[in-house]
Amino acid sequence: MVMKAISAPRLFDGEQYRYDAALVWKDGHIHAVMPISELPKDIEHQHYDEGVIAPGFIDIQVNGGGDVMFNNDISSSAIETICQAHRKYGTAYLLPTLISSTPEKIAKALSTAEQAVNEKIAGMLGVHIEGPWLNEAKKGAHDATLFYSPTVDDLSQFPWPHNAKVLITAATEKMSLEALRYLQQVGAIISCGHSNATVEQLSNDKLAEVNGFTHLFNAMSPFEGREPGVVGTALNSDHAWCSIITDGIHVHPNSFLLAHRAKPQGKLLIVTDAMATVGSKTNRFELDGQIIEVIDNKLVNAEGSLAGAHIGMDQSVANVIRWGIEESEALKMASTYPALAMKANDLGKLASGYRAAATVLNANYQTQAVLVDGKLY
Incomplete structure (x- = not known):
């Protein structure tokens, strides 16, 4: 499967915040959390203009x-x-x-x-x-x-x-x-x-x-x-x-x-x-x-x-x-x-090797998207 990514102004990985960061996954598992600027140019990427990405x-x-x-x-x-x-x-x-x-x-x-x-x-x-x-x-x-x-x-x-x-x-x-x-x-x-x-x-x-x-x-x-x-x-x-x-x-x-x-x-x-x-x-x-x-x-x-x-x-x-x-x-x-x-x-964490699972919230803590085992809903 191809690598995919989501990003937002803030990402909470379960321990600390990362800013302007992207969550990258492949085959249902997290590959990495990296700066948006370092994403491969051909990666399938969904960006959210506001809010926070958190562990699912x-x-x-x-x-x-x-x-x-x-x-x-x-x-x-x-x-x-x-x-x-x-x-x-x-x-x-x-x-x-x-x-x-x-x-x-x-x-x-x-x-x-x-x-x-x-x-x-x-x-x-x-x-x-x-x-x-x-x-x-x-x-x-x-x-x-x-x-x-x-x-x-x-x-x-x-x-x-x-x-x-x-x-x-x-x-x-x-x-x-x-x-x-x-x-x-x-x-x-x-x-x-x-x-x-x-x-x-x-x-x-x-x-x-x-x-x-x-x-x-x-x-x-x-x-x-x-x-x-x-x-x-x-x-x-x-x-x-x-x-x-x-x-x-x-x-x-x-x-x-x-x-x-x-x-x-x-x-x-x-x-x-x-x-x-x-x-x-x-x-x-x-x-x-x-x-x-x-x-x-x-x-x-x-x-x-x-x-x-x-x-x-x-x-x-x-x-x-x-x-x-x-x-x-x-x-x-x-x-x-x-x-x-x-x-x-x-x-419970956004880290390499964990299942690709995340919850994306807007500034009012309403759900924008949910990632489950590598599929974005």
């Missing part, structure tokens, strides 16, 4: 998009539709997320994820299984009738992927230590969420098996003076990352800023928790027999409870910059840090 955004919690919910359509074509919908908002890669479901659907989601990665569906990184191993006290929009505590034998029945990344959100107080260790053995990344655990229930042995915490502050026992809960434990666990929804609805900006101050650098990352309404024509969908719709820019069910988010990654990044976070840090929270969390060692 990675969203590890996407329930749906483009009027498709992954729970309602567990297929490669549905994954492709979801990826396309979120690409308009800067997401290069994502994990389609299965909200608490039956063992049969979990097995199907795992095998479909492996199939979609092997088919090289653009933007497909892996799958997020969010439940049903959750705590009913913090069920959110999940169907608690599906909840159970799995044994190692239960878990061994699932077709664990080899190529697709697997993220598991579980209430660790509902999981045995043996079950958590089994999930680690099959290569899953474990995140504590929808949990009502006390600090005693989050023992050091269990915390050692926990890689992260899902949508910090939401659907977890709160921080209190005499009981740190999941929130306090998450903030105090330096080894573990925390994902956070930055739509300004799920978490107050000041709570976000407090979390950013508390967590070590690289351990707080942005997710959208987006539903089918992102890139939708209808702004409503059905989940487990409930109608979920956008009201005043909030996604709510019939009881008025929050049911996911209605936001893209570019707006999420713009929000945290507006709240006072440096642009470079906000860009890393959407790209470099999720790559590290998912152990995707060839993503």
Whole structure:
């Protein structure tokens, strides 16, 4: 394949800014970052007059998009539709997320994820299984009738992927230590969420098996003076990352800023928790027999409870910059840090040998283009 390039006034490579620089790639991998003036004259080159080129955004919690919910359509074509919908908002890669479901659907989601990665569906990184191993006290929009505590034998029945990344959100107080260790053995990344655990229930042995915490502050026992809960434990666990929804609805900006101050650098990352309404024509969908719709820019069910988010990654990044976070840090929270969390060692930076993946934003942080595995959208 021929070399191609994109350029802009600024390029953030995941560590530092480069000015009037071009990203050059070939065969789906980055060849170099170089001054625009040094580009070969015959190279296929797209220049953007404003904005910034950043490492491709990675969203590890996407329930749906483009009027498709992954729970309602567990297929490669549905994954492709979801990826396309979120690409308009800067997401290069994502994990389609299965909200608490039956063992049969979990097995199907795992095998479909492996199939979609092997088919090289653009933007497909892996799958997020969010439940049903959750705590009913913090069920959110999940169907608690599906909840159970799995044994190692239960878990061994699932077709664990080899190529697709697997993220598991579980209430660790509902999981045995043996079950958590089994999930680690099959290569899953474990995140504590929808949990009502006390600090005693989050023992050091269990915390050692926990890689992260899902949508910090939401659907977890709160921080209190005499009981740190999941929130306090998450903030105090330096080894573990925390994902956070930055739509300004799920978490107050000041709570976000407090979390950013508390967590070590690289351990707080942005997710959208987006539903089918992102890139939708209808702004409503059905989940487990409930109608979920956008009201005043909030996604709510019939009881008025929050049911996911209605936001893209570019707006999420713009929000945290507006709240006072440096642009470079906000860009890393959407790209470099999720790559590290998912152990995707060839993503999250614009450097030679990495996958050719980038997000191009204008001066208002709206998406101009997205590069995925060497193809510019």
